[in-house]
Amino acid sequence: MEFTEVKSFEDACQVLGMSSELPDLGVIQDEKIRKSTTAFIKLSVIIKALNEGWEPDWNDWSQYKYYPWFYMDGAGLVDAYADYAVSATAAYFGSRLGCKTDAMADYMKDTFRELYIDLLF
Secondary structure, eight states, X not given: OOGGGOOSHHHHHHHHTOOOOOOOOTTOOOHHHHHHHHHHHHHHHHXXXXXXXXXXXXXXXXXXOEEEEEEEETTEEEEEEEEEOSXXXXXXXXXXXXXXXXXXXXXXXXXXXXXXXHHHO
């Protein structure tokens, strides 16, 4: 599969053969937390589909793990580049949101920017 074939959460669910129905998050009364949780679920599913079975091995320090990299400026959220983590202990976006290539991380930040905004803000 070419990862650019996944253009939505629904596409990712189809690739994985799973329902696109989200769990009921109505018990979360805070709208910002509910929105962030929904974004995390969707991004996790999208990345699982794009990674095609690859999962980061946190015991392998030589394995690169890529993440979209954003920064804030006067215009709002701006993408900088894809970054990787080898020996750093910080988890910028969480271990479930790691991409297997820098090209995939770039694709994620360009295609799913709104989900990252929901997740981070």
